Amino acid sequence: MYSVTVRDHLMVAHSFRGAVFGPAQRLHGATFVVDATFRRRELDADNIVLDIGLATRELGGLVAELNYRNLDEEPDFAGVNTTTEFLARVVADRLVERIDARARGLDSVAVTLHESHVAWASYEREL
Amino acid sequence: MYSVTVRDHLMVAHSFRGAVFGPAQRLHGATFVVDATFRRRELDADNIVLDIGLATRELGGLVAELNYRNLDEEPDFAGVNTTTEFLARVVADRLVERIDARARGLDSVAVTLHESHVAWASYEREL
Amino acid sequence: MYSVTVRDHLMVAHSFRGAVFGPAQRLHGATFVVDATFRRRELDADNIVLDIGLATRELGGLVAELNYRNLDEEPDFAGVNTTTEFLARVVADRLVERIDARARGLDSVAVTLHESHVAWASYEREL
Amino acid sequence: MYSVTVRDHLMVAHSFRGAVFGPAQRLHGATFVVDATFRRRELDADNIVLDIGLATRELGGLVAELNYRNLDEEPDFAGVNTTTEFLARVVADRLVERIDARARGLDSVAVTLHESHVAWASYEREL
Amino acid sequence: MYSVTVRDHLMVAHSFRGAVFGPAQRLHGATFVVDATFRRRELDADNIVLDIGLATRELGGLVAELNYRNLDEEPDFAGVNTTTEFLARVVADRLVERIDARARGLDSVAVTLHESHVAWASYEREL
Amino acid sequence: MYSVTVRDHLMVAHSFRGAVFGPAQRLHGATFVVDATFRRRELDADNIVLDIGLATRELGGLVAELNYRNLDEEPDFAGVNTTTEFLARVVADRLVERIDARARGLDSVAVTLHESHVAWASYEREL
Numbered sequence: 001m002y003s004v005t006v007r008d009h010l011m012v013a014h015s016f017r018g019a020v021f022g023p024a025q026r027l028h029g030a031t032f033v034v035d036a037t038f039r040r041r042e043l044d045a046d047n048i049v050l051d052i053g054l055a056t057r058e059l060g061g062l063v064a065e066l067n068y069r070n071l072d073e074e075p076d077f078a079g080v081n082t083t084t085e086f087l088a089r090v091v092a093d094r095l096v097e098r099i100d101a102r103a104r105g106l107d108s109v110a111v112t113l114h115e116s117h118v119a120w121a122s123y124e125r126e127l
Numbered sequence: 128m129y130s131v132t133v134r135d136h137l138m139v140a141h142s143f144r145g146a147v148f149g150p151a152q153r154l155h156g157a158t159f160v161v162d163a164t165f166r167r168r169e170l171d172a173d174n175i176v177l178d179i180g181l182a183t184r185e186l187g188g189l190v191a192e193l194n195y196r197n198l199d200e201e202p203d204f205a206g207v208n209t210t211t212e213f214l215a216r217v218v219a220d221r222l223v224e225r226i227d228a229r230a231r232g233l234d235s236v237a238v239t240l241h242e243s244h245v246a247w248a249s250y251e252r253e254l
Numbered sequence: 255m256y257s258v259t260v261r262d263h264l265m266v267a268h269s270f271r272g273a274v275f276g277p278a279q280r281l282h283g284a285t286f287v288v289d290a291t292f293r294r295r296e297l298d299a300d301n302i303v304l305d306i307g308l309a310t311r312e313l314g315g316l317v318a319e320l321n322y323r324n325l326d327e328e329p330d331f332a333g334v335n336t337t338t339e340f341l342a343r344v345v346a347d348r349l350v351e352r353i354d355a356r357a358r359g360l361d362s363v364a365v366t367l368h369e370s371h372v373a374w375a376s377y378e379r380e381l
Numbered sequence: 382m383y384s385v386t387v388r389d390h391l392m393v394a395h396s397f398r399g400a401v402f403g404p405a406q407r408l409h410g411a412t413f414v415v416d417a418t419f420r421r422r423e424l425d426a427d428n429i430v431l432d433i434g435l436a437t438r439e440l441g442g443l444v445a446e447l448n449y450r451n452l453d454e455e456p457d458f459a460g461v462n463t464t465t466e467f468l469a470r471v472v473a474d475r476l477v478e479r480i481d482a483r484a485r486g487l488d489s490v491a492v493t494l495h496e497s498h499v500a501w502a503s504y505e506r507e508l
Numbered sequence: 509m510y511s512v513t514v515r516d517h518l519m520v521a522h523s524f525r526g527a528v529f530g531p532a533q534r535l536h537g538a539t540f541v542v543d544a545t546f547r548r549r550e551l552d553a554d555n556i557v558l559d560i561g562l563a564t565r566e567l568g569g570l571v572a573e574l575n576y577r578n579l580d581e582e583p584d585f586a587g588v589n590t591t592t593e594f595l596a597r598v599v600a601d602r603l604v605e606r607i608d609a610r611a612r613g614l615d616s617v618a619v620t621l622h623e624s625h626v627a628w629a630s631y632e633r634e635l
Numbered sequence: 636m637y638s639v640t641v642r643d644h645l646m647v648a649h650s651f652r653g654a655v656f657g658p659a660q661r662l663h664g665a666t667f668v669v670d671a672t673f674r675r676r677e678l679d680a681d682n683i684v685l686d687i688g689l690a691t692r693e694l695g696g697l698v699a700e701l702n703y704r705n706l707d708e709e710p711d712f713a714g715v716n717t718t719t720e721f722l723a724r725v726v727a728d729r730l731v732e733r734i735d736a737r738a739r740g741l742d743s744v745a746v747t748l749h750e751s752h753v754a755w756a757s758y759e760r761e762l
Contacts, residue, residue, distance in 0.1 A: 049502065083165055155648050375557065589683070
């Protein structure tokens with residue numbers, strides 16, 4: 001199995017609901033360093049999984065939609081805890097759609113969001 | 128599949144027995160940067176795999192039990208080569224027990240120990 | 255010249271005022287990975303600049319005062335752009351006071367705040 | 382499952398053929414930071430997956446064969462796009478042969494090549 | 509003293525002349541991860557050293573001029589060993605000019621080029 | 636001012652004497668990732684501060700003298716607290732001698748030892 005990963009980041013505010021979150025129930029924020037991984041069983045005729053330039057541009061476009069925002073006020077996330085693991089899925093699902101991942105022959109997409117140097121979360125889905 | 132990872136570290140002395148280890152047969156030491164990963168097929172009602180705060184505290188407690196010690200003198204490791212890959216398993220097994228990982232609905236736990244910027248080892252177990 | 259550095263992090267929301275900030279004028283957030291550096295011309299009788307354990311605890315205490323907050327609502331920062339470089343100074347000044355840096359014989363304190371994997375800012379002051 | 386990973390790097394020139402590569406069709410170059418991962422279901426009698434010293438030496442020997450070269454002029458790669466994902470496979474295949482991975486009881490080998498701080502590619506093969 | 513740093517990268521081919529370079533006399537290549545640091549004694553009225561967005565764009569523009577090229581064929585570098593330390597100066601000098609660093613009140617500019625995970629070089633100039 | 640930095644690492648056991656060290660008074664260990672920086676006001680005729688290959692070999696040789704040892708039993712360190720900042724000086728002083736730094740026209744040498752992902756220490760000396 002082959003994979004290609006590209007990295008970008010986004011900077012958002014949000015708060016959580018639920019006693020489990022302790023002080024993170026207050027409005028706070030995070031930089032999420034985003035790693036998007038694309039997997040394919042075989043390389044294509046150009047010897048690539050997916051063009052790294054294209055992957056970078058598409059991840060950049062997707063990140064721009066979320067960047068510099070208070071997620072608590074985004075209609076898409078109304079009433080939802082926008083945890084790191086949940087956002088990893090949001091990014092993965094949007095990427096799959098944005099690059100039409102199945103049509104490109106990709107076998108899976110995984111996204112990791114690093115919320116600090118000591119904590120990160122991932123979501124991976126088969127295609 | 129979702130995952131959450133938290134990072135801590137421990138600083139220990141130890142030595143190895145066996146010609147394969149060369150100069151590492153002498154008493155020496157290591158900083159192990161420890162990454163503990165918890166995987167779950169679905170998020171819980173709070174939209175998390177496991178509370179990152181709880182994961183951090185439990186990993187910290189576990190690490191404190193091993194930290195600042197000469198592993199050659201720990202009864203738990205008598206007669207055992209405490210290699211990086213072996214210690215990855217020790218940390219994973221202790222974490223599974225400490226956080227009652229099955230009861231929390233986790234599907235697997237993986238631990239990576241970085242012994243330097245150019246070498247690391249992992250152990251992953253299904254639950 | 256000797257130095258010792260310890261790392262921690264904080265997660266905050268804030269917004270900026272001024273056209274130069276573009277989309278960052280909206281309420282957003284950041285994880286700041288904080289590196290605090292203490293410099294001393296000579297080591298003390300224990301052969302240290304400053305105990306790393308103490309430095310870690312004091313930086314941790316200081317970070318906890320700022321963590322999981324919306325800086326726009328903190329009285330200390332009313333009407334102020336809490337940019338990365340400004341916050342680096344806040345952390346440095348508070349650290350100097352908190353550890354009584356001059357009395358400990360330190361010659362300077364520097365703080366770097368990493369706002370992402372591609373941008374960071376620092377402030378250094380002589381003592 | 383256990384794994385051990387060692388890191389090295391190589392510095393090469395190359396160019397790509399195909400419109401998808403845009404400006405990378407020109408002769409350019411890359412530093413590839415190479416992570417080689419060896420997996421094994423059970424540890425051996427020394428409590429290791431593979432000796433880290435041996436893995437480091439063998440990866441170093443393999444990297445030296447490719448290092449400081451223009452890949453466009455290497456007979457092994459005539460008419461081939463030496464993309465990051467393709468080179469990950471080359472390194473993995475050569476490592477498997479070089480260390481006689483099956484005879485050592487390894488279950489899989491994976492190689493990641495980091496071409497920058499924001500892009501990397503991997504190849505993994507079962508044994 | 510305050511500073512702000514932004515990171516980008518470039519991927520180039522080149523070769524060196526001189527026995528000291530050993531195998532690096534052959535045509536090879538490198539990814540240079542570029543850190544550009546801007547220092548200022550006092551913050552401006554917006555509480556910044558320099559807008560991070562502007563710094564990122566200008567570094568990006570400068571990097572694009574050098575990227576995906578064989579430096580041996582660039583007229584600007586004819587007959588010159590384009591070592592990492594030399595290129596650090598090229599990037600610093602071009603940045604100073606490009607952003608009109610003195611007019612912006614900057615006190616110095618420093619550039620670090622990482623050629624691998626185990627080697628990097630810097631150049632700093634006062635303004 | 637120009638600089639070149641190379642990285643290596645060493646793995647040692649040691650213990651400290653003095654209440655300030657708390658649990659680190661017990662025999663424990665550390666991986667020290669070592670960054671050695673060489674500074675020069677002007678480049679030499681080859682356009683370098685110091686050959687990176689030579690710097691890497693010399694740092695490697697120096698590190699090998701200390702590696703895989705219990706520093707408490709090294710005659711050179713009898714009765715001395717081998718703290719991270721103290722060891723940074725030991726490495727710097729030995730490097731200056733080993734490469735005959737003054738004769739090579741270097742202006743200063745700095746060494747940073749990273750004892751973990753959250754703590755490091757440095758020593759710099761003018762020549």
